[in-house]
Amino acid sequence: SAVISQKPSRDICQRGTSLTIQCQVDSQVTMMFWYRQQPGQSLTLIATANQGSEATYESGFVIDKFPISRPNLTFSTLTVSNMSPEDSSIYLCSVGDGLSSTNEKLFFGSGTQLSVL
Amino acid sequence: EDQVTQSPEALRLQEGESSSLNCSYTVSGLRGLFWYRQDPGKGPEFLFTLYSAGEEKEKERLKATLTKKESFLHITAPKPEDSATYLCAVQAPLNAGGTSYGKLTFGQGTILTVHP
Numbered sequence: 001s002a003v004i005s006q007k008p009s010r011d012i013c014q015r016g017t018s019l020t021i022q023c024q025v026d027s028q029v030t031m032m033f034w035y036r037q038q039p040g041q042s043l044t045l046i047a048t049a050n051q052g053s054e055a056t057y058e059s060g061f062v063i064d065k066f067p068i069s070r071p072n073l074t075f076s077t078l079t080v081s082n083m084s085p086e087d088s089s090i091y092l093c094s095v096g097d098g099l100s101s102t103n104e105k106l107f108f109g110s111g112t113q114l115s116v117l
Numbered sequence: 118e119d120q121v122t123q124s125p126e127a128l129r130l131q132e133g134e135s136s137s138l139n140c141s142y143t144v145s146g147l148r149g150l151f152w153y154r155q156d157p158g159k160g161p162e163f164l165f166t167l168y169s170a171g172e173e174k175e176k177e178r179l180k181a182t183l184t185k186k187e188s189f190l191h192i193t194a195p196k197p198e199d200s201a202t203y204l205c206a207v208q209a210p211l212n213a214g215g216t217s218y219g220k221l222t223f224g225q226g227t228i229l230t231v232h233p
Contacts, residue, residue: 092161
Protein backbone atom coordinates (compact mmCIF):
# COMPACT_ATOMS: atom_id res chain seq x y z
CA SER A 1 0.00 0.00 0.00
CA ALA A 2 1.05 3.61 -0.57
CA VAL A 3 2.72 5.51 2.26
CA ILE A 4 1.25 8.98 2.56
CA SER A 5 2.84 11.82 4.50
CA GLN A 6 0.83 14.89 5.40
CA LYS A 7 2.23 18.12 6.77
CA PRO A 8 1.54 19.75 9.10
CA SER A 9 -0.09 17.18 11.37
CA ARG A 10 -1.85 19.95 13.26
CA ASP A 11 -1.96 23.74 13.38
CA ILE A 12 -3.72 26.54 15.19
CA CYS A 13 -4.40 29.55 12.98
CA GLN A 14 -5.92 32.98 13.27
CA ARG A 15 -9.06 33.82 11.34
CA GLY A 16 -8.45 35.51 8.01
CA THR A 17 -5.16 33.73 7.39
CA SER A 18 -4.42 30.83 5.02
CA LEU A 19 -2.82 27.43 5.57
CA THR A 20 -1.29 25.15 2.97
CA ILE A 21 -1.36 21.41 3.64
CA GLN A 22 1.08 19.15 1.85
CA CYS A 23 0.55 15.54 0.82
CA GLN A 24 3.51 13.44 -0.31
CA VAL A 25 3.18 9.85 -1.55
CA ASP A 26 6.01 7.35 -1.76
CA SER A 27 4.89 6.09 -5.19
CA GLN A 28 3.27 7.52 -8.30
CA VAL A 29 -0.51 7.70 -8.20
CA THR A 30 -2.98 8.85 -10.80
CA MET A 31 -5.68 10.23 -8.55
CA MET A 32 -5.45 12.15 -5.30
CA PHE A 33 -8.39 13.27 -3.21
CA TRP A 34 -8.86 15.79 -0.43
CA TYR A 35 -11.43 15.10 2.29
CA ARG A 36 -12.66 17.02 5.30
CA GLN A 37 -13.77 15.46 8.58
CA GLN A 38 -15.55 17.93 10.79
CA PRO A 39 -15.76 17.28 14.54
CA GLY A 40 -18.02 14.33 15.27
CA GLN A 41 -18.86 13.84 11.60
CA SER A 42 -17.79 11.56 8.82
CA LEU A 43 -15.59 12.32 5.83
CA THR A 44 -16.71 14.61 3.01
CA LEU A 45 -14.92 14.87 -0.32
CA ILE A 46 -13.65 18.36 -1.12
CA ALA A 47 -12.06 17.78 -4.50
CA THR A 48 -10.31 15.35 -6.82
CA ALA A 49 -6.83 16.31 -8.01
CA ASN A 50 -5.34 14.74 -11.11
CA GLN A 51 -1.88 15.63 -12.33
CA GLY A 52 -1.90 17.94 -15.34
CA SER A 53 -5.48 19.13 -15.00
CA GLU A 54 -7.55 21.44 -12.85
CA ALA A 55 -8.95 19.97 -9.66
CA THR A 56 -12.62 18.99 -9.68
CA TYR A 57 -14.58 20.35 -6.72
CA GLU A 58 -17.62 18.83 -5.06
CA SER A 59 -20.80 20.77 -4.44
CA GLY A 60 -20.30 23.28 -1.65
CA PHE A 61 -16.56 23.66 -2.19
CA VAL A 62 -14.95 26.30 -4.41
CA ILE A 63 -11.49 26.88 -5.79
CA ASP A 64 -11.13 30.34 -4.26
CA LYS A 65 -11.58 28.89 -0.79
CA PHE A 66 -9.69 25.62 -1.30
CA PRO A 67 -7.10 26.03 -4.06
CA ILE A 68 -5.32 22.79 -4.91
CA SER A 69 -2.07 22.10 -6.69
CA ARG A 70 -0.96 18.79 -8.24
CA PRO A 71 2.45 19.40 -9.82
CA ASN A 72 3.44 15.74 -10.24
CA LEU A 73 2.32 12.18 -9.60
CA THR A 74 3.52 12.05 -5.98
CA PHE A 75 2.59 15.43 -4.50
CA SER A 76 -0.38 17.71 -3.90
CA THR A 77 -1.25 20.69 -1.74
CA LEU A 78 -4.54 21.99 -0.39
CA THR A 79 -4.80 25.57 0.80
CA VAL A 80 -7.52 26.65 3.19
CA SER A 81 -7.92 30.37 2.45
CA ASN A 82 -9.27 33.24 4.52
CA MET A 83 -10.00 30.89 7.38
CA SER A 84 -12.88 31.17 9.83
CA PRO A 85 -13.65 29.05 12.92
CA GLU A 86 -16.05 27.00 10.75
CA ASP A 87 -13.00 25.68 8.88
CA SER A 88 -11.77 23.93 12.03
CA SER A 89 -11.62 20.33 10.94
CA ILE A 90 -9.39 17.43 10.03
CA TYR A 91 -8.22 17.55 6.42
CA LEU A 92 -7.20 14.26 4.84
CA CYS A 93 -5.34 13.39 1.69
CA SER A 94 -6.32 10.16 -0.06
CA VAL A 95 -4.73 8.37 -2.99
CA GLY A 96 -5.86 5.70 -5.38
CA ASP A 97 -4.16 2.45 -6.21
CA GLY A 98 -0.98 3.45 -8.02
CA LEU A 99 -1.33 4.43 -11.66
CA SER A 100 -4.53 2.43 -12.02
CA SER A 101 -7.68 4.44 -12.65
CA THR A 102 -9.90 1.84 -11.05
CA ASN A 103 -9.04 2.79 -7.47
CA GLU A 104 -9.95 -0.57 -6.02
CA LYS A 105 -8.11 0.49 -2.89
CA LEU A 106 -8.03 4.02 -1.53
CA PHE A 107 -5.51 4.97 1.13
CA PHE A 108 -5.51 7.89 3.52
CA GLY A 109 -2.87 10.03 5.14
CA SER A 110 -2.88 10.64 8.87
CA GLY A 111 -4.61 13.99 8.45
CA THR A 112 -4.07 17.62 9.40
CA GLN A 113 -5.99 18.81 12.43
CA LEU A 114 -6.76 22.49 11.93
CA SER A 115 -8.10 24.79 14.62
CA VAL A 116 -9.06 28.36 13.69
CA LEU A 117 -9.38 30.94 16.45
CA GLU B 118 -27.77 11.35 -4.04
CA ASP B 119 -25.85 8.44 -2.55
CA GLN B 120 -26.59 7.77 1.13
CA VAL B 121 -24.88 5.55 3.64
CA THR B 122 -26.27 4.78 7.11
CA GLN B 123 -24.33 2.85 9.73
CA SER B 124 -25.71 1.23 12.85
CA PRO B 125 -25.34 1.16 15.73
CA GLU B 126 -23.63 4.51 16.34
CA ALA B 127 -21.71 2.95 19.22
CA LEU B 128 -21.19 -0.63 20.34
CA ARG B 129 -19.65 -1.89 23.55
CA LEU B 130 -18.53 -5.51 23.68
CA GLN B 131 -16.77 -7.72 26.15
CA GLU B 132 -13.61 -9.36 24.91
CA GLY B 133 -14.61 -12.51 23.03
CA GLU B 134 -18.21 -11.38 22.47
CA SER B 135 -18.87 -11.60 18.73
CA SER B 136 -21.17 -9.12 16.99
CA SER B 137 -21.94 -7.37 13.70
CA LEU B 138 -21.92 -3.79 12.41
CA ASN B 139 -24.42 -2.76 9.75
CA CYS B 140 -24.03 -0.48 6.74
CA SER B 141 -27.15 0.30 4.69
CA TYR B 142 -26.76 2.15 1.43
CA THR B 143 -28.79 3.82 -1.30
CA VAL B 144 -26.87 4.49 -4.49
CA SER B 145 -27.64 5.15 -8.12
CA GLY B 146 -25.01 2.62 -9.11
CA LEU B 147 -22.62 0.83 -6.79
CA ARG B 148 -19.11 0.26 -8.00
CA GLY B 149 -17.68 -0.80 -4.67
CA LEU B 150 -18.34 -0.78 -0.94
CA PHE B 151 -15.39 0.00 1.30
CA TRP B 152 -14.75 -0.68 4.97
CA TYR B 153 -12.19 1.31 6.93
CA ARG B 154 -10.96 1.36 10.49
CA GLN B 155 -10.09 4.72 12.06
CA ASP B 156 -8.19 5.15 15.30
CA PRO B 157 -8.30 8.48 17.18
CA GLY B 158 -6.00 11.08 15.62
CA LYS B 159 -5.29 8.96 12.56
CA GLY B 160 -6.55 8.63 9.02
CA PRO B 161 -8.79 5.74 7.98
CA GLU B 162 -7.04 2.43 7.44
CA PHE B 163 -8.26 0.39 4.47
CA LEU B 164 -9.83 -2.97 5.35
CA PHE B 165 -11.93 -4.32 2.46
CA THR B 166 -13.60 -3.55 -0.84
CA LEU B 167 -16.68 -5.54 -1.86
CA TYR B 168 -18.16 -5.39 -5.34
CA SER B 169 -21.12 -7.70 -5.72
CA ALA B 170 -23.94 -9.17 -3.64
CA GLY B 171 -22.88 -12.39 -1.99
CA GLU B 172 -19.22 -11.46 -1.84
CA GLU B 173 -17.36 -12.02 1.42
CA LYS B 174 -13.87 -11.01 2.56
CA GLU B 175 -11.99 -11.84 5.74
CA LYS B 176 -9.07 -10.39 7.63
CA GLU B 177 -8.11 -11.83 11.00
CA ARG B 178 -11.21 -11.47 13.24
CA LEU B 179 -13.14 -9.40 10.69
CA LYS B 180 -15.43 -10.62 7.94
CA ALA B 181 -17.31 -8.32 5.58
CA THR B 182 -20.35 -9.38 3.59
CA LEU B 183 -22.45 -7.59 0.98
CA THR B 184 -26.08 -7.74 -0.14
CA LYS B 185 -27.89 -5.49 -2.61
CA LYS B 186 -28.90 -3.06 0.12
CA GLU B 187 -26.45 -3.48 2.98
CA SER B 188 -23.13 -4.73 4.20
CA PHE B 189 -22.19 -6.32 7.48
CA LEU B 190 -18.87 -6.31 9.28
CA HIS B 191 -18.75 -9.34 11.53
CA ILE B 192 -16.29 -9.31 14.41
CA THR B 193 -15.49 -12.70 15.86
CA ALA B 194 -14.08 -12.99 19.38
CA PRO B 195 -12.96 -9.34 19.47
CA LYS B 196 -9.99 -8.11 21.46
CA PRO B 197 -9.46 -4.69 23.08
CA GLU B 198 -7.15 -3.73 20.22
CA ASP B 199 -10.12 -3.97 17.85
CA SER B 200 -11.55 -0.87 19.53
CA ALA B 201 -11.85 1.86 16.86
CA THR B 202 -14.36 3.63 14.66
CA TYR B 203 -15.38 1.53 11.68
CA LEU B 204 -16.39 3.44 8.57
CA CYS B 205 -18.35 2.22 5.59
CA ALA B 206 -18.28 4.00 2.23
CA VAL B 207 -19.76 3.49 -1.22
CA GLN B 208 -17.84 4.25 -4.38
CA ALA B 209 -19.55 6.03 -7.26
CA PRO B 210 -19.25 4.59 -10.74
CA LEU B 211 -17.38 6.39 -13.48
CA ASN B 212 -19.37 9.30 -14.84
CA ALA B 213 -19.23 10.64 -18.38
CA GLY B 214 -16.53 13.11 -17.44
CA GLY B 215 -14.60 10.56 -15.42
CA THR B 216 -14.38 12.93 -12.49
CA SER B 217 -16.28 10.91 -9.90
CA TYR B 218 -14.25 7.78 -10.28
CA GLY B 219 -12.99 6.84 -6.86
CA LYS B 220 -15.23 9.27 -4.97
CA LEU B 221 -16.33 7.74 -1.70
CA THR B 222 -19.49 8.64 0.20
CA PHE B 223 -19.01 7.76 3.86
CA GLY B 224 -21.39 6.78 6.63
CA GLN B 225 -21.15 8.28 10.10
CA GLY B 226 -19.26 5.31 11.48
CA THR B 227 -19.70 2.89 14.37
CA ILE B 228 -17.58 3.46 17.46
CA LEU B 229 -16.58 0.03 18.74
CA THR B 230 -15.25 -0.41 22.27
CA VAL B 231 -14.06 -3.82 23.40
CA HIS B 232 -13.56 -4.23 27.14
CA PRO B 233 -11.08 -6.76 28.54
